[in-house]
Amino acid sequence: MKVFNEANIAEKSIPFQRIVLFVFSVFCLVLTISAQTRIVTGVVKDVSGEAMTGVGVVLKGTTKGTITNIDGQYSIEVVSNSDVLEFSFIGYETIAKQVDNQSVINIIMHEDVKTLEELVVVGYGTQRKSDLTGSVVSVKAEDMNATPTTSVAEMLRGQAAGVVVTQTSARPGGTSDILIRGKRSLTGGNAPLFIVDGVPVNNIDDFNSQDILSVEVLKDASSQSIYGARASNGVILVTTKRGEENKTVVDFSAYVGTQRVKRNFEFYDGDEWVQLKREANRSFPEGVYLDDASLFGNMYQNLVDRNYTEWESEMIKPAIQQKYDLSVRSGGKNTRIASSIGFFDQKGMIAPASFRRANFRFNADHKFSKTFSLSLNTNYTYSFQTNEDDSFDKFITQSPLLLPYDENGVLQSILADSKWNPVWNNQNMLNERKLNRFLLNLNLDWEIFKGLKYKLNASMNTRDSERGVYLNSLHEQGSNTEGKASIELGNYTDYLIENILTYDRDINEQHRFDVTLVQSANAQLSKNTSMVGYGFATDDLGYNNIGAASKTDPVVRSITPRNLLSYMGRLRYNMMDRYLFSASMRIDGSSVFGAQNKWGFFPAGSFAWRISEEEFLYDQHWLSNLKLRLSYGEVGNQAVSPYQSQGLVDSYFMQYGTGEPLVGYLPGSQLPNPNLKWETTGSLNSGIDFGFLRDRISGTLEFYHSVTRDLLMKQSINEITGYTSQLTNIGSVMNRGIEFSVNAIPVKSKNFTWTLFANFATNHNEILALNGELDENGKPVDDIANKWFIGYNVDAYYDYQFEGIWQLDDEIPDFGPNYLPQPGDIKVKDVDKDGLITPDDRIIINRSPKWTGSLGSSVAWKGIEFSFDFYTVQGVIKSNAYLYDSNSGGDLHGRLNGIKVDYWTLENPSNTAPRPRDATITYFSSLAYQDASYVRLRNISLAYDFPSKLLKDIHMSKLRVYATATNLWTHTNFLSYSPELSAGSYPEPKTLLVGLNVSF
Amino acid sequence: MKKYIYTTIFFFTLLFISCEDFLQEKVYTQITSDYIVSTPSGMASAVLAMYNKDREIFRNNSDTETTLWTNMLMGDDISVPRAGNGVPQFGRLANLQGSTGNVGRLWRHMYAIVGYANLVIDASQRVDMTDPVAIQALAEARVFRAHAYFWLIRKFDRIYLNTRVTTPENVNDSIVYTPADPDDVFALINEDLNYAIDHLSWETSQPGRFTQGAARHIKAKVAAWLKDWQEVGNQVNIIDQSGFYNLVSLEEIFGSADLNHSEAILVSQWSKGIGGWYINPNTGTTSGHRMPLHFTPNYHQEQGMLMDFESGAYPWGRLFPNDHLLKMYDQAKDRRYQVFYKHTWHYNNPAGLPRGKKLGDPLVPVNQAQYLNLHPACTKYNDSYTRLRPDETQSFKDIIIYRLAETYLMGAEAYYHLGKTDSLSYYYNKTWERAGNAKFTGTITWDMIADEHARELALEGDRWFFLKRNGLLIENIRKYGGEYIEKKGVVLMNDTLIRENVQPHHVRLPIPQAQIDIMGKENFPQNEGYN
Known part of the structure; x- marks a missing residue:
């Protein structure tokens, strides 16, 4: 924040000028200075140093005035030192300046943030x-x-x-x-x-x-x-x-980039894995290794030859991604259009994963009479996604001693450990999803009379999807059944009709108000059909051959409707631009609510005080904005799934002997509840908006406190009724937090601009009440199965506390029959200090972030723009399955590969991971809770805008080329391909791309 | 100005025109419960679905391993468990509590069946009961209810007797839940069974359904429980003389995918067709049961062994016959020793043979780990019929719940108590002779009947009940539970924890703790001995 150029100096000088002014005024009282006309001249410029033409310069209180010339210069006759010159220009703040004894008054004008109100x-x-x-x-x-x-x-x-x-x-x-x-x-x-x-x-x-x-x-x-x-x-x-009136813009943009994998962990390489397997099968405490030949069996020759495979590079390869967009926006007096087409294509780093999407949009506005106008929004999307095989993540756990190819380079289906080759599986499947989406939205606007407007908002939205999966007869799962095909068809439609009346009235300068009334009906219908077939004579036709399946599962069809009928009223009142009030009420009726609770009422009220508009602050030029806001409101969550309140029966198939399958019906284990209703959140918000130095520094600080009540919970009921639970509105959760965001423009001049932004947010989440069940002491019962604990975060783990590894010279106490540790075993904390390790020693671990924040900046110099932003999430704990789970290779059994850890051996008394062995290691999951906080350089970008003078000749209005790197650098202790995803998820890429934006 | 006011009013009227129908939830793909309680076909459809639900005993919807069936089989004097969920609690009686998962699951499952049955039975008050479809449905529903209560009373002793249909309207009624008098429970059970016996036919084209034979078999079991030997003998005679049942050869009993043969009285139906699969109600995915895996040891972990059908295919190794059981057989004469069990495994992997061994050589266990991997195994559930490959985990082979052999053994027991030796000899020799033994003509003692029960029906689910009703459960577990085998100074098997753990209160299960919490322990106390 070192550089504060002329603009800042000008701002800083204001208080100084005021002092001068004051001192001078005192002088005026003492000395009577005779009136005498003289000429004052000067130059008016804007903040970037450009001369401003046509700025009005008026001697205040008179009609005498002039305007600046093309070089921003003016010259005006004044009478006395106490005369005041007023400089004004549309869109800029008017400046009043006392002449004093100056003969040259240069002025820098600032854009008026108040009139250019967004x-x-x-x-x-x-x-x-x-x-x-x-x-x-x-x-x-x-x-x-x-x-x-x-x-x-x-x-x-x-x-x-x-x-x-x-x-x-x-x-x-x-x-x-x-x-x-x-x-x-x-x-x-x-x-x-x-x-x-x-x-x-x-x-x-x-x-x-x-x-x-x-x-x-x-x-x-x-x-x-x-x-x-x-x-x-x-x-x-x-x-x-x-589209905009009388303006035509054609935009074209394109980028192409590569995605590469990044990770912050190591696998065991061939030699290390061999050693791990030896350690896992070493006798303890004698420390005798097994014979390699019998231990490694048919992998032994590869060990001798040190013939190892790097499985990651067999599965993950760099991939291309590209995007192209073309849009035209144009308009005349009565009709305006905006239309675009876009195409996106991303290949996956794990073939055959990919995604392609085409978008089409057409927006039009047409005024067809003095009081009526129409607007239309249409959007069409087609996308095509292919997925990799579900078993792709096994590349992480494949032993380096297993070879995917035989000596002739032919891909193997089953590897030396009798397990299936994940690369093979990935090549013998097809998993595709096609999506068609169409949105049509029509608005009719009628200005009934000045201030009163009616709007009809109608829309239709459809989304059709088809997922087809085929596991062919060579695939691990398809080989059992001679191919397995499945098709899922989804169709979603919704219709919306809204009648909106608004009345906007300025009673006078001091009092303005507006009223909005809405009636809305929304019908949503979702249909799904899925079918599975097995046993195909040929693999060639993929899942489309499902009609020729020799055996099929029952076809599953589900239809879920949701209808919502709503009324809303809102009144907003603005008094003297200082005191702002708003009150609203929404009434919603929903089909999913129980018959006895069809309607929900959601009131809200808010108030804001623009302190900076008060007389006592209005002249404080350092303060451009100060607003205090306070609000309370209630909102709902239509969390009830359709049909929960009704007594419906499920269908069951039964085949007696070799007969035909028959269908029967029975209710589920959940008793219906006709009283079901929405979950309600009451939320209090207070905030301060501020802006200093003509909003060169601006920001917001907010506090909120919200309580959600009537949470839908399954309440256990006496099982002798034949039912086990009933869904009831009973739980309660609280959230409170602080949010702060600030934007600054430290430098803004003709050729150089520097901007900064930062934001920060905390959230504290706490369960206040669960399903209302009490224990024998009358204390509310936690829901351990779901890991919901009253007084704790909704997202929690519940496990033993890792305290290191038992060492050879440790004296190991007697913890009872459930836990008989030896050196090299995991040490967990006896939390309740009863000398035993029991389930009561588990602790609650909060999973959700303590705070999140981001920080970014951009620097522009003569068309070159450099920008970057950092993003951080702090205080997150995540369980990393790759550190303990046997399917994820974390079990130290020496059967699978995985994330490399510093494990304990007789020679290496590690305190972070236990002794490998081919048997269950007790309390292993306790060491897998890793801090998943991270700081990430999310985007870093360099762009160049060609100067407009150059572009004019080729009829371009803008030409920008840029290069961006995304996810380039991340700092985290969580061992994975991404701090937000587990190592077995599809890995997150870092992307490097170059792009171009052109406007005509 | 007036014009504006009218316009405004006009629009307001427009705004508030709507119909409440819009908020009525329309059902497209499901039907409401009204259907099953208001028509004969609805009642029948509910009963049909109950057969599907009842299969959950063999296959939990979330956990393929911890099945009610396999857990309830454990904890007797003729089996030894190895590992798995529920094994410490049920197989070794360590820490069996009201919070133990399958204790609650058994309670829930049986009361769910009772609840469904109550729905159908209650519907009979509104439905035209001259319709044979309705009569059949009512009769089957009543067997379902009787059977579920019979399970509950035998396993828990202390139960609540519910004959009411629960609705959202009456669920919150204040009811004091107190344990039922067992006499009332058995009165209801017998009333239900009598109705079924009167209205069900002997034959059905739909094997798997309750028939008159199944109802009579259950009636006999109830009577045996109540020590009403006259009634037991009576029902057994009727079944025997009905002409609908015959013993089949030993190999046939469990030797195919479809076990609806003439010896079978009640069979859980499984097949790969729709309706023969277990269908997960939450995900819609279909799968079979895992019974063969439970009873086959992990032989494939031994060097030189591959999974194959001959060896028992995919194993989990959860529960084995113990030495006490195997010693009951005359190994030379009693063919059941070979037909019902596999005792030895043979090398089958040419790639991994240990030095000096060749294909087909028997494996001889020399230590505890090996013995567990090669433990004698019960083959009654083995399935090489429905699985395409040996490494497939799912089985679609039928599971026999009751068969004529058990009926005959109940007959032997009844006539032993009634002192009618020819009938006793007649029923005792049915299974004895079929097994290849010479007809027994001497005096048949009660111990012989008890051993024949074990020899014939081991690991089919009746042993625990048999011991309990004869007051032998605790005593026999203390003597024979688990297994200890020593050969030539080497301990091959040492799992006798159950003998030390067993306490008098283990003759019944604890009441699920969560249910006591709901009903209040002052009204419905925990079974004695459990805390």
């Missing part, structure tokens, strides 16, 4: 940013598109405090979860509601991020509650780009 999309409308009373964060599209992914969720990572994005799958076309302000539901989902151009959608990743103009995240209940029973997990509003 509009923010809020639910059912837009609002000036300064008028916001709730907690809304806007994310700009260009910041999102810096990350090369198809997942919009992944693009939001680090962009807004309190929005935590976690990767669920790194495979091409993979997805990420978004969690806003902590987990609220135990059994329902925690995914936010997405609204694209006013239409709720279930999946945002099908949309092309290049079409997005802005994303607004509604974080507090007062801004969410107008979406009622679906808003408990937060609402994300997405606005797509539209």
